[in-house]
Amino acid sequence: MGVRSRSGVSQAVRSVRLVLLGVTCPVCGAPGRAPCVSCAGRLRPAPSLVPPPGVDACLALLAYEGAGRELVARLKYRNHRAVVPGLAAAMASLVTGPDGADLDADLVTWMPTTPARRRQRGYDQAELLARAVARHLHRPCPRLLLRRPGPPQTGRPLAERHRGPQVLALRRVEGVAVLLVDDVVTSGSSARVSAQALRSAGARSVVVLAAARTPQPGAVLH
Ligand SMILES: [Zn+2]
Numbered sequence: 001m002g003v004r005s006r007s008g009v010s011q012a013v014r015s016v017r018l019v020l021l022g023v024t025c026p027v028c029g030a031p032g033r034a035p036c037v038s039c040a041g042r043l044r045p046a047p048s049l050v051p052p053p054g055v056d057a058c059l060a061l062l063a064y065e066g067a068g069r070e071l072v073a074r075l076k077y078r079n080h081r082a083v084v085p086g087l088a089a090a091m092a093s094l095v096t097g098p099d100g101a102d103l104d105a106d107l108v109t110w111m112p113t114t115p116a117r118r119r120q121r122g123y124d125q126a127e128l129l130a131r132a133v134a135r136h137l138h139r140p141c142p143r144l145l146l147r148r149p150g151p152p153q154t155g156r157p158l159a160e161r162h163r164g165p166q167v168l169a170l171r172r173v174e175g176v177a178v179l180l181v182d183d184v185v186t187s188g189s190s191a192r193v194s195a196q197a198l199r200s201a202g203a204r205s206v207v208v209l210a211a212a213r214t215p216q217p218g219a220v221l222h
Helices: 006-019 066-078 081-095 117-121 125-137 158-164 189-200
Strands: 057-063 107-110 145-147 167-169 177-185 203-213
Touching: 006 066, 057 081, 057 145, 066 081, 066 125, 066 203, 081 125, 081 203, 107 158, 125 177, 145 189, 167 177, 167 189, 177 189
Parallel strands: 057 203, 107 177, 177 203
Antiparallel strands: 145 167
């Protein structure tokens, strides 16, 4: 499984436009489709990604800017769950061919947010995406990673972000190919430390699948 061609990514973005259904546009708030036609037209595919060390491939659906950023931020910060089914369907299409033959994943898991954030929001947006992606791919979706308490990556100085959060594997995953779902890939440090934890626990491969990717590697978001 490799990073898809430009046409493959465009196809995935088209599928976002087709399958996102809801009562209001999560980007601009207009009633009707989610996102509305105007906002869907402003979604851009994620830039191609160089996988962080320990990650076999790093795939992302949307560029985390403009309408794409607003769409993912609505889920991340405002619990706009209407975007989950459409995002998950399009994310799943990034890792499967027409017949699903090129999917190398025994299971799906997610990059956990901090325990404090989860308590504060009442949900983990990466878990919501991972469970929906796993349903599309017909794979189990166990919780495999534990994130030690600490500040969230967003808003931290770049040098600290590059060190990444502290992440532990909860059990052995000997010889298992893992598809690791996250909402947004920024510096890649979270993906790197998660992949290290999974590999230390025996994982055969780790592929990261994100809803969005920041346009510039290492860009600091607020
Ligand atoms: Zn809109």
